[in-house]
Amino acid sequence: MADATTLARHLVAWNARGGNGQNGRADVVRTILALADAGLAIADLVAMGPLAGEMAAVRGESNGDTQKELDLRAHDIVVDRLAGAPVAVVGSEESDAPVLLDPAGTLAVAIDPLDGSSNIETNVSVGTIFSILAVEDAADPAAALLQPGHRQLAAGFLVYGPQTALVLTVGEGTEIFILDKRPTEPVVAVQAGNGWASPPPPTPTAEFVRMTSPVTVAAETREFAINASNQRHWSPSVRGYIEDCLLGHDGPRAKNFNMRWIASLVADAFRILRRGGVYLYPADERPGYRAGRLRLVYEANPIAFVIEQAGGAATDGQNRILDLAPSHLHERTALVFGSRTEVMRVADHHAAPPLLADRAPLFGQRGLLRA
Numbered sequence: 111m112a113d114a115t116t117l118a119r120h121l122v123a124w125n126a127r128g129g130n131g132q133n134g135r136a137d138v139v140r141t142i143l144a145l146a147d148a149g150l151a152i153a154d155l156v157a158m159g160p161l162a163g164e165m166a167a168v169r170g171e172s173n174g175d176t177q178k179e180l181d182l183r184a185h186d187i188v189v190d191r192l193a194g195a196p197v198a199v200v201g202s203e204e205s206d207a208p209v210l211l212d213p214a215g216t217l218a219v220a221i222d223p224l225d226g227s228s229n230i231e232t233n234v235s236v237g238t239i240f241s242i243l244a245v246e247d248a249a250d251p252a253a254a255l256l257q258p259g260h261r262q263l264a265a266g267f268l269v270y271g272p273q274t275a276l277v278l279t280v281g282e283g284t285e286i287f288i289l290d291k292r293p294t295e296p297v298v299a300v301q302a303g304n305g306w307a308s309p310p311p312p313t314p315t316a317e318f319v320r321m322t323s324p325v326t327v328a329a330e331t332r333e334f335a336i337n338a339s340n341q342r343h344w345s346p347s348v349r350g351y352i353e354d355c356l357l358g359h360d361g362p363r364a365k366n367f368n369m370r371w372i373a374s375l376v377a378d379a380f381r382i383l384r385r386g387g388v389y390l391y392p393a394d395e396r397p398g399y400r401a402g403r404l405r406l407v408y409e410a411n412p413i414a415f416v417i418e419q420a421g422g423a424a425t426d427g428q429n430r431i432l433d434l435a436p437s438h439l440h441e442r443t444a445l446v447f448g449s450r451t452e453v454m455r456v457a458d459h460h461a462a463p464p465l466l467a468d469r470a471p472l473f474g475q476r477g478l479l480r481a
């Protein structure tokens with residue numbers, strides 16, 4: 111359920127609680143509103159699909175990933191909107207080097223302008239992930255992007271799905287806002303002789319409206335998310351964990367599990383926020399995947415901040431994501447997040463990897479799914 115509070119009102123109240131601009135909150139507010147504005151424009155583009163052009167057409171390559179038309183358009187929209195905010199630098203998935211903006215800006219933004227690019231042409235949810243950090247050295251603003259995730263001032267993501275949703279944390283819990291595009295009725299009273307033949311038309315709006323309560327990730331779950339087509343590349347720890355889930359009621363977990371994989375991190379994260387679950391994108395032995403697939407600075411860190419603030423957990427299998435020190439903007443990491451007890455169980459498997467051949471009726475030599 112939504113309450114009447116808009117994103118702007120929510121942030122103005124947060125700023126007031128912090129002393130109205132005495133501690134840099136006003137700059138964070140302006141930056142979040144600029145990102146929300148970018149989200150509106152990207153949502154419109156996504157909704158147009160092929161009517162707006164060949165959004166899934168491959169246009170280039172950046173940091174080992176292909177860039178599609180919508181990736182680049184989303185990047186341009188974000189940089190354009192952030193140019194009017196107090197932002198010194200943007201570290202984007204779609205740009206090898208950080209993009210320098212206002213030299214007097216106090217903030218750095220790390221961004222995945224369009225997450226879930228493999229879904230663009232399929233009418234499945236995609237999104238935008240963002241992280242806001244303080245610039246500490248005005249002479250080298252890009253250094254701010256390499257702070258560990260626990261130093262994020264704010265983070266969140268947008269999902270362009272059946273609903274356009276904005277998930278946000280400023281370090282005081284996690285909130286969900288839903289885009290409300292219903293027109294507002296005019297407040298002008300129609301009186302005889304006032305010149306109005308009929309009421310003025312309703313004003314179109316586009317407001318993010320807050321859901322009533324902060325979101326909490328269920329501690330327990332029976333649902334996991336992993337790209338199972340990579341099973342043959344997984345480590346014994348990951349195989350052991352997934353095998354236990356697949357054995358269901360008859361296995362060591364003594365309960366049946368469901369599986370979901372949307373292949374849009376934002377959409378999988380949104381589902382986990384709403385009904386629990388665990389997401390795994392582990393590292394594996396393939397070239398390009400040995401440090402994982404997802405990016406620490408603009409994917410894992412903001413998702414981890416949002417999930418922790420909602421009571422969940424996020425690790426690389428062993429270490430807390432928010433404690434990792436990035437060495438470069440496009441660094442990859444393994445990522446496991448979601449329901450706390452389940453994330454801890456995955457960590458237990460990493461701490462004591464099972465002997466695969468001894469224990470794996472599904473994946474071992476004698477298994478149904480031979481490794």
Ligand SMILES: O=P(O)(O)OC[C@H]1O[C@](O)(COP(=O)(O)O)[C@@H](O)[C@@H]1O
Binds near residue numbers: 175222228337373
């Ligand atoms: O295609 P795969 O290997 O299943 O990977 C899917 C994952 O990759 C991502 O699409 C990576 O993000 P980008 O689309 O921003 O590159 C995640 O959203 C998603 O969870």
Ligand SMILES: [Mg+2]
Binds near residue numbers: 222224225226375409
């Ligand atoms: Mg992404």
Ligand SMILES: [Mg+2]
Binds near residue numbers: 181203223224225
């Ligand atoms: Mg992307």
